[in-house]
Amino acid sequence: MRRKNPFIYYGGKLAGLAVSVFVLSLAVFYIARLAPGDPLVSYYGDRAEKMTAEERAQAEERLGLDEPVHIQYTRWLGRALQGDFGISYKYKTDVTQIIADRLPNTLLLGGTGFAVIFAGALAVGALCAWNEGNLLDRIICKVGTVVSCIPEFWLSLVLILVFAVQLRWLPSSGAYTLGGGGGADRAVHLILPLTVTAAGHLWYYAYMIRNRLLEELRSDYVLLAKSKGLRRRDVLLRHCLRSILPGYLSLMAISVPHILGGTYIVETVFSYPGIGTLSYESARYQDYNLLMLLCILSGSVVILSNMLAQIISERIDPRMRGEMPAEVTEHG
Amino acid sequence: MFELLEVKNLSVSFHTPQGEVEAVRDLSLSLHPGEVLAIVGESGCGKSVLCKSVMKLLPRNARIKAGTILADGTDVTRCSQRDMERLRGRLFSMVLQDPMTALHPAMTIGAQIAEAVRAHQPRMTKMAVRRRVLELMELVGIDMAEERYGHCPFEFSGGMRQRTVMAIALASSPKILLADEPTTALDVTIQAQILDLLRDIQARLGTSAILVTHDLGVVARAADRAAVMYAGKIVEIGTVEDIFYDPRHPYTWGLLRALPAWAEEGQPLYTIPGMPPSLLHPPKGDAFACRNEYALAIDYQEAPPMFQLSDTHFAATWLLDERAPQITPPWRGASYE
Amino acid sequence: MSEILLDVQELTHCFRLGRNTVIRAVDHVSFQLRRGEIFGLVGESGSGKSTVARCIMSLIRPAAGKIRYLGVNICDPGQFRAHRKLLQTSRQLIFQDSAASLNPRMKVADIITEPMAIHHIRPPRGSLRQEAAFQLKCVGMDPSSLDRRPGELSGGQRQRVAIARALSMGPELLVADEPIASLDVSIQAQIINLFQHLQREHGFTFLFIAHDLAVVRHLCDRTGVMFQGRLVEIAPSKELFDNPLHPYTRALLSAIPIPDPRLERARVPQRFDPAQFCREGLLREVSPGHMVLREEADR
Numbered sequence: 001m002r003r004k005n006p007f008i009y010y011g012g013k014l015a016g017l018a019v020s021v022f023v024l025s026l027a028v029f030y031i032a033r034l035a036p037g038d039p040l041v042s043y044y045g046d047r048a049e050k051m052t053a054e055e056r057a058q059a060e061e062r063l064g065l066d067e068p069v070h071i072q073y074t075r076w077l078g079r080a081l082q083g084d085f086g087i088s089y090k091y092k093t094d095v096t097q098i099i100a101d102r103l104p105n106t107l108l109l110g111g112t113g114f115a116v117i118f119a120g121a122l123a124v125g126a127l128c129a130w131n132e133g134n135l136l137d138r139i140i141c142k143v144g145t146v147v148s149c150i151p152e153f154w155l156s157l158v159l160i161l162v163f164a165v166q167l168r169w170l171p172s173s174g175a176y177t178l179g180g181g182g183g184a185d186r187a188v189h190l191i192l193p194l195t196v197t198a199a200g201h202l203w204y205y206a207y208m209i210r211n212r213l214l215e216e217l218r219s220d221y222v223l224l225a226k227s228k229g230l231r232r233r234d235v236l237l238r239h240c241l242r243s244i245l246p247g248y249l250s251l252m253a254i255s256v257p258h259i260l261g262g263t264y265i266v267e268t269v270f271s272y273p274g275i276g277t278l279s280y281e282s283a284r285y286q287d288y289n290l291l292m293l294l295c296i297l298s299g300s301v302v303i304l305s306n307m308l309a310q311i312i313s314e315r316i317d318p319r320m321r322g323e324m325p326a327e328v329t330e331h332g
Numbered sequence: 333m334f335e336l337l338e339v340k341n342l343s344v345s346f347h348t349p350q351g352e353v354e355a356v357r358d359l360s361l362s363l364h365p366g367e368v369l370a371i372v373g374e375s376g377c378g379k380s381v382l383c384k385s386v387m388k389l390l391p392r393n394a395r396i397k398a399g400t401i402l403a404d405g406t407d408v409t410r411c412s413q414r415d416m417e418r419l420r421g422r423l424f425s426m427v428l429q430d431p432m433t434a435l436h437p438a439m440t441i442g443a444q445i446a447e448a449v450r451a452h453q454p455r456m457t458k459m460a461v462r463r464r465v466l467e468l469m470e471l472v473g474i475d476m477a478e479e480r481y482g483h484c485p486f487e488f489s490g491g492m493r494q495r496t497v498m499a500i501a502l503a504s505s506p507k508i509l510l511a512d513e514p515t516t517a518l519d520v521t522i523q524a525q526i527l528d529l530l531r532d533i534q535a536r537l538g539t540s541a542i543l544v545t546h547d548l549g550v551v552a553r554a555a556d557r558a559a560v561m562y563a564g565k566i567v568e569i570g571t572v573e574d575i576f577y578d579p580r581h582p583y584t585w586g587l588l589r590a591l592p593a594w595a596e597e598g599q600p601l602y603t604i605p606g607m608p609p610s611l612l613h614p615p616k617g618d619a620f621a622c623r624n625e626y627a628l629a630i631d632y633q634e635a636p637p638m639f640q641l642s643d644t645h646f647a648a649t650w651l652l653d654e655r656a657p658q659i660t661p662p663w664r665g666a667s668y669e
Numbered sequence: 670m671s672e673i674l675l676d677v678q679e680l681t682h683c684f685r686l687g688r689n690t691v692i693r694a695v696d697h698v699s700f701q702l703r704r705g706e707i708f709g710l711v712g713e714s715g716s717g718k719s720t721v722a723r724c725i726m727s728l729i730r731p732a733a734g735k736i737r738y739l740g741v742n743i744c745d746p747g748q749f750r751a752h753r754k755l756l757q758t759s760r761q762l763i764f765q766d767s768a769a770s771l772n773p774r775m776k777v778a779d780i781i782t783e784p785m786a787i788h789h790i791r792p793p794r795g796s797l798r799q800e801a802a803f804q805l806k807c808v809g810m811d812p813s814s815l816d817r818r819p820g821e822l823s824g825g826q827r828q829r830v831a832i833a834r835a836l837s838m839g840p841e842l843l844v845a846d847e848p849i850a851s852l853d854v855s856i857q858a859q860i861i862n863l864f865q866h867l868q869r870e871h872g873f874t875f876l877f878i879a880h881d882l883a884v885v886r887h888l889c890d891r892t893g894v895m896f897q898g899r900l901v902e903i904a905p906s907k908e909l910f911d912n913p914l915h916p917y918t919r920a921l922l923s924a925i926p927i928p929d930p931r932l933e934r935a936r937v938p939q940r941f942d943p944a945q946f947c948r949e950g951l952l953r954e955v956s957p958g959h960m961v962l963r964e965e966a967d968r
Contacts, residue, residue, distance in 0.1 A: 133392070218391075220433040226389055227510075228448040228500055229421025232413065238447075239436050374853040490714070519713035519880065524924040524938045546854060549926025552933040572930040590858040591928050592887040597907075600865060601858040601887065607823055 013307050017300070024299040025080075025292060029073050032283075032291055039065060039286035043089040063089070076292070086289035090281065095290045098278070099297070105175045106274035109190060109267070110260040113197040117259060118252055120202050122241075125209025130236060132214060144203035152262075156196045156269040163192060173271040193266045201259055209248065216240040246313035253309030257302050335402070336540050337363035337386065337424075337508055342399035344378070344385050353611050355381040355394070357564035363508065363540050368531070370543045370555035370572070372587070374608055378564040379544045383510045386542075387426055388416050404507060422452050425501040429513035431493035435485040441496050442481035445469065448503035468499040473529055491522035495529070502533065509534075509541040515550060527554045548591060552576065557644070560584050563609055563619035565635075570645035580647040582624045585663040618650070626651060626659055674842060674874045675702040675725065680734035682720055694720045695731070696898035696948065702842070707868060707875040709889030709906065711882055711921070717898040718878050722846045725876065726762045738842070758788055761835035765847035767827035771819040778815040781805065781834045790838075804833040808863060825856035829863070836867065844876045849884065861888055882925050886910050891958070894918045899948055904959040914961045917941045 040048040040059055051059065060066045064075065079086065085095045124140060131137045164172035171177070176186050216222065217240060225235045264276030275294065282290040344356040356378040363369050371379045384390050386401055388408060401408040404423055411419065428434040436444060445465045450456060456464070462481075469477035472495040485493055494514060501509055511530065515523035531554055534541055543555055551558050551572060559569040560583060568581040579585055586604035588594070595601050606623040609615050615622065621631035628650050630636075639652035650656055682695040695717040702708050712718045723729045725736060727743055736743050738760065741752045749756065764770040771780055778801040785792060785800065792800035802812040808829040819827050828848060835843055845864070849857045861884060868875050879885050885892055886906050893903040894917065902915040913919045920941030927933045952960040 220428055220430060221436045223389055224426065224428055224434045224497065224500065225436070225447075227387055227420050227424075227426035229417060229419075229425070229451040229504060230447065231417050239439075242438060243436070374855060520882070521713065521920060521924040521938070521941070524926070527926075528938075547926065548854075548928040549933070552928050552930040553926045555930075576928065576930050587854060588928065590855050592858070592861065592881075592883040593928055595887045600862040603858040603862060604855040607825070607856075 017303050017307070020303050021296055021300055025077070025296055026073065028292060028295040029076065029288075030069060032286070032288055033069055035283075035286070037284075037286045039063070039089055039288060041285065043092075076289075080292075085293045088282075088290045089287045090285055090290070095293050098290065099275070099293060102273055102275050102278055105272060106260065106263065106267070106276065108175075108186070109193055109197070109272065109274060110263050112190065113194055113201075113263065114252075114256065114259050116194060116198045117201050117205060120198060121205035121209055122248070124202065124206040125213060126236065126241070128206070128210040129213035129217065129240075132217075137210075141207075144206060147199050148203040150199075152196055152200050152265045153269050155199060156192070156266060159192050159195060160269075175272055175274075193263070193270045193272055196266050196269075197259070197263055201255075201262060205248075205252070205255075208251070209244065212244040212247065213240050216243050249312045250306075250309040253305040253312075254302075256305040257298055260298070260301070334365065335362040336365045336404060337361075337542075338400075338402040339382070339386070340400045340402070342382070342385065342401060343397040344381055344390065345395055345397050346391075347393045347395065348612075351612055354614055355564055355611055356385065357611075357614065358399070359564070359566055360399075361559060361566060361569070363542060364557075365507075365540055366534070366538050367556040368534055368541045368543055368554055370545060370551040370558040371561055372545060372548060372551055372558055373561035374546060376608060376611070377561045378611075379561050380512050382561075383426065383512050383542065383544055386508075386510060387420060387424060389426070418452075421448060421504040421506060423506060424508035424510055425504070425506045427494070427497050427501050427509065427511040427514045430517045431490055431497050432517065434497050435493055437485055440482050440484055441469075441488065442483075445496065445499050445503060448500045452504045464503075465499075468503060469496075471502065471533070472496070472499045473525075474499070489522075490518050491525060494518060494522075494526055498526075498529065498533070502537070502539070505537065505539075507540060509539050510544075511541055512544045513546070514543070516545070516547070523550070524553075530554055548576075548587060549593070560587070563614060564611055565619070565648065566638075567620065567649070568647040570641075570647075574642070574645040578645070579661070579663055580641060580645075580652060581649045582626050582651070583620050584647075585661060586623075588663050618648075628656060671703045671705060673701045674704045674739065675876075676735075676737040677701070677721070677725070678735040678737070680721065680724055680731050680736060682717075682724060682729060682731045682733075693898045695724065697734070698895070698898075698900045699952065700893055700900060700903055702874050702876060704841075704874055705872050706890045707864075707877060707888055709885035709892040710876065710878045710895060711880060711885050711892060712895035713880060713921075715897075716895040718895050719846055721895070722762070722844050722876065722878055725842075726760060726844055727756065728762075754788065758784070758790070758838045759841040761838055761840040761843050763828075763831050763835050763843065763845040763848045765850050767824065767831045768819065768851075771827060771831060773819050776816050776818055777801070777805070777822075777830055780819070780830060781837050784834065784838050788838075800837065801833075804837045805830075807836065807867070808833045809859075823856075824852050825859060828852065828860055832860075832863065832867070836871070839871075840873055842874045842876070844878070846878045847880065848877075850880070857884070864888065882910075882922065894921065897943070897946060897948070899962060900952065901962040902960065903952065908956075908959050912959075914955060914959070917946065 038048060040051070040056065043063065044051070044059065057066065064072060076086070087093060088095050088098055091098050128137045128140050160172045163170045170192055171189050175189055213236065217236070222235055222239060225239050226232070263274065264280060266272065267274040267276040278290070279294050281287065282294060339359060339361040342356055342359045343354065346353040346355055359382065371382065373379045381390070381394070385396060386403065386408060388411065390396075396409050399409070403419070406419065406423075408416070408419070442465055445468055446461050449461050449464050449468070465481065466477045469480070474480055474492060474495050485496070488496065514530070515526050518526060527550060530541065530543070533539060543550070545551060555572050557569070557571050558575045559566045560575065560581065561567065562583050568575065568579065568584050575584060576588070579588060583604075586602070589602035590604060592601060604623055609619050609622070617633050618624070618627070618631040618636055621627040624631065630650050636648045636650045638646045638648050640646050641652070651659065678699050680695055680698045681693065684692045684694050698717075698721060710718045710721065720729065724731045727749065731744060734744070738756065741756065742748050743756060775783070778798055781801040781804050782792070782797040785797065794800045794803050798815065801815055805812055805814060810826060810829050810833075814822065814826070819830070822830065849860050852860060864875070864877070865888060877885065877889055889906045891903065892906045892909050894901050894909070894915065896917045902909065902913065902918045909918065910922065913922050920939045923936065923939045927936070950963050953963045954960050
């Protein structure tokens with residue numbers, strides 16, 4: 001078998017990433033300016049509406065908004081390449097600083113949420129497949145359907161009502177207690193948002209795992225594995241999971257933005273200072289510089305996670321290396 | 333005589349939305365040590381179901397309704413899941429029809445055979461397992477075993493994959509090998525090699541085998557005894573000489589006469605009229621009666637018992653009853669040119 | 670000697686595997702079909718026989734070579750367009766797996782008459798339904814099946830429906846790609862008899878692709894043997910089976926199990942090592958109608 005040079009291999013992937021991010025930034029830059037709205041409102045607030053035409057023109061010139069879009073873009077790109085992404089119109093500070101303040105919170109919530117969903121779905125799906133058709137399987141399936149139908153904000157409110165207001169076990173909002181902020185404190189603040197995030201997404205992936213596993217369990221190689229004398233557990237864990245993992249990993253990697261994005265509602269309800277709220281605001285208030293960096297960040301996350309998924313799949317499944325097509329012999 | 337495998341009055345049913353499908357109906361059969369027993373029949377006659385019943389690898393909607401399966405003295409029908417896991421591989425193992433789907437697509441050949449070796453010898457050292465795997469690969473005729481140890485199934489041809497499946501099946505030296513249409517998905521030249529390999533292994537290791545097939549040519553090449561199955565029952569069983577040179581059941585006659593190898597030039601082939609019955613509601617009496625040109629009135633009323641013709645030869649047709657009219661069999665035994 | 674209906678010349682087709690591997694699925698294959706004969710094409714999986722069939726049916730455009738059908742070079746797009754209707758109606762294909770090739774949602778009557786509807790052919794027997802009923806009868810089925818769907822039929826019945834559909838166009842050339850491989854022995858015999866009967870009645874030319882040599886010997890007038898994309902031997906069937914000349918043909922014939930235990934066990938199949946196979950060379954006529962692939966040096 002031919003082995004690829006790792007430098008060429010990963011270098012190619014990185015070049016692909018750079019090109020994708022460039023195209024993405026171009027698209028976002030133009031589309032953002034097509035959207036209706038007034039960027040001056042986010043900079044000057046209510047004052048913007050009372051400005052005279054002359055004042056407006058001055059303000060636009062100062063923000064560099066009076067020039068044609070492609071010149072704006074080249075200037076932005078030039079600065080961005082040097083690490084200067086501009087200032088936020090709304091917060092009037094460096095965008096990198098704003099994002100740097102909030103990113104850890106989102107990463108904490110999204111990251112743990114993602115891990116919980118990933119592992120939980122695998123466990124629940126495997127448990128259901130193992131007990132196919134039994135009471136447990138049916139109960140989990142029913143509960144899952146019901147829970148995934150509950151809107152996130154409603155579930156959040158109910159949880160806040162029960163655990164924060166009535167029982168006073170858990171805090172109702174924020175990422176940490178003001179003044180405090182140790183690890184334990186953060187963890188306590190994370191419980192409710194995490195529960196809501198996981199409850200909303202887990203079932204979909206768990207069903208997928210369950211159905212894929214059942215499909216695998218009906219295939220010929222499982223029959224052969226059983227006839228070797230392998231234990232049922234080993235067949236399920238070693239053979240079937242191995243078959244579905246590449247697909248699952250790819251799906252999860254593609255779902256990274258979906259799950260991170262899904263935390264937006266949760267962040268809002270729990271007043272959790274994260275990226276979700278920030279993205280929404282930046283788009284709503286035409287905060288161009290902030291929007292650009294957020295889009296590039298999330299775009300890179302999508303692309304990187306897809307690449308990661310592909311690399312993992314190739315490691316697990318040799319057929320994915322693209323050296324051999326699946327159908328080697330022509331039939332007949 | 334000690335029987336390695338004894339199936340007694342076995343009935344297996346599938347529960348489908350349309351109703352109960354009686355795939356195997358009151359079937360009895362025995363396998364002698366060191367022989368190859370072929371089970372011949374058309375698709376849907378229950379021959380594969382019989383195999384899977386012995387291994388207890390039936391799909392979830394199937395149920396063994398009645399009967400016992402004594403394998404080396406153990407009644408398989410009463411075994412728990414755990415007991416079966418201990419028996420599979422060591423007492424009996426299986427070779428499947430399609431080697432393209434029977435192997436895990438993403439595991440190396442070596443790892444898959446090694447898994448079978450370790451299944452019953454978990455304490456074996458890595459080196460010993462590897463040595464055993466290479467030995468098995470050599471046994472089934474995979475040359476350059478060292479190099480091919482790390483190959484994946486997609487790099488193998490159909491014949492090589494079937495050899496791998498055989499190596500897996502033989503890993504724990506089973507006493508019974510159940511081969512379910514092992515050559516159907518292969519080319520003729522490969523088929524001949526695999527059949528010879530089966531015979532060779534059987535002779536060297538003394539393994540008994542059940543060879544399920546629809547091809548009478550395969551039976552002639554590889555089997556010692558043959559059982560002809562129709563609609564969930566065995567209609568005739570005997571040594572291959574009995575079956576090919578002195579068949580007694582009208583269905584066996586039909587199968588043999590329909591072979592293009594015996595057809596006369598320019599003449600149409602002999603065909604058995606009609607189609608096999610649905611096992612959803614099996615007909616009363618002899619299931620073959622409505623396709624049988626020699627059917628007697630009693631065939632539509634009552635299923636025939638097994639008549640013994642010799643020590644080895646049995647057939648289930650009313651034609652063998654002493655009250656039945658004498659007929660000249662249309663088939664006087666195989667003779668090739 | 671009767672007229673040549675199909676003339677395949679130096680047909681070549683390659684499949685690309687990955688970046689650097691190219692497989693020659695069909696490699697300079699030449700043969701002729703005479704009007705009204707049954708020609709068998711045999712070979713193992715991967716020998717390219719299905720690819721030949723697909724090229725003849727214009728499902729694949731070959732990389733090189735010519736296929737003349739009734740004098741029309743069907744590999745030439747211009748000529749193909751000019752004779753599209755003739756080509757599409759008078760050549761018909763029957764697939765191996767009728768379960769997959771018949772639309773499960775259509776009724777039998779619609780399946781049989783769909784080609785007529787597509788080509789706007791007025792049914793010769795009144796309505797489309799009457800036409801379908803007639804064709805069903807021709808293939809030995811009861812008209813009561815007209816309103817059933819493929820899923821309700823057995824494998825043999827489905828294959829009969831596929832044959833009826835092909836015959837409804839009154840084809841000159843029928844190409845059948847392993848039409849009986851997925852059927853049971855007793856049903857196989859029924860379908861072979863049906864082919865033989867229909868061929869005698871309609872007189873169409875029949876290209877029968879199979880791996881079961883006993884069937885080919887019984888059914889076909891002439892037989893071609895393919896190996897790794899090359900046609901290694903062509904001969905009248907009887908001649909080919911009695912006197913095979915190419916070592917591969919010999920190995921192939923010796924591998925067919927004979928349903929006679931005493932004979933079969935005494936036989937030692939001949940091996941053919943693919944490494945010895947010489948792709949180069951030309952088909953040479955050694956006796957009337959019997960052609961074998963020979964190297965130049967062998968002469």
